[in-house]
Amino acid sequence: GAVVSQHPSWVICKSGTSVKIECRSLDFQATTMFWYRQFPKQSLMLMATSNEGSKATYEQGVEKDKFLINHASLTLSTLTVTSAHPEDSSFYICSASAAVGTEAFFGQGTRLTVV
Amino acid sequence: GQQLNQSPQSMFIQEGEDVSMNCTSSSIFNTWLWYKQDPGEGPVLLIALYKAGELTSNGRLTAQFGITRKDSFLNISASIPSDVGIYFCAGHPNTNAGKSTFGDGTTLTVKP
Numbered sequence: 001g002a003v004v005s006q007h008p009s010w011v012i013c014k015s016g017t018s019v020k021i022e023c024r025s026l027d028f029q030a031t032t033m034f035w036y037r038q039f040p041k042q043s044l045m046l047m048a049t050s051n052e053g054s055k056a057t058y059e060q061g062v063e064k065d066k067f068l069i070n071h072a073s074l075t076l077s078t079l080t081v082t083s084a085h086p087e088d089s090s091f092y093i094c095s096a097s098a099a100v101g102t103e104a105f106f107g108q109g110t111r112l113t114v115v
Numbered sequence: 116g117q118q119l120n121q122s123p124q125s126m127f128i129q130e131g132e133d134v135s136m137n138c139t140s141s142s143i144f145n146t147w148l149w150y151k152q153d154p155g156e157g158p159v160l161l162i163a164l165y166k167a168g169e170l171t172s173n174g175r176l177t178a179q180f181g182i183t184r185k186d187s188f189l190n191i192s193a194s195i196p197s198d199v200g201i202y203f204c205a206g207h208p209n210t211n212a213g214k215s216t217f218g219d220g221t222t223l224t225v226k227p
Binding site for chain 1: 146148150155156157158159160163203214215217218219220222
């Protein structure tokens with residue numbers, strides 16, 4: 001149980017385009033989903049926390065208009081990187097938690113390369 | 116914000132050796148989690164700890180939630196090549212918050 005699926009696993013896009021990444025909890029309902037960014041050989045940097053049906057809470061320094069997060073249902077959250085630039089290239093990972101304060105389970109990550 | 120200090124940053128060990136890594140915090144956490152991340156993959160939960168003093172095992176892995184609630188350690192016994200990866204600790208400050216703070220990770224290399 002507790003499977004989180006992220007799609008796509010990797011994506012290459014042109015500078016200026018937008019990219020959508022999906023995060024789904026397959027066998028449980030996720031009240032809260034988290035989006036992280038990870039640079040090579042570094043830890044996970046939390047970008048935002050999203051609760052189903054409400055607006056995401058962004059961490060300091062993360063541009064809301066750049067990284068659009070939607071948590072429309074208890075099993076799906078999406079992250080859209082708008083007007084992508086090469087510096088947005090990174091490994092993006094989501095996690096989902098069934099209840100507040102419990103452990104979160106991670107998706108397999110999405111490698112974004114902006115050319 | 117809260118910070119976790121994870122050590123060591125990296126370890127190079129021989130297959131069969133035991134490994135120990137730990138995390139400390141300046142503030143109290145009510146939950147400690149240990150994850151392992153393979154290259155190009157998301158972290159996988161290894162052990163979750165919810166109670167101060169709790170000692171939990173998962174196969175060759177053992178983790179403890181420190182009595183002060185400000186630290187946790189992870190031990191791996193009789194390491195094997197597939198233990199290679201990055202190990203992260205994470206803490207929840209309270210049971211009403213789903214957001215974890217992550218350590219910087221310990222990179223483990225196991226030589227056959």
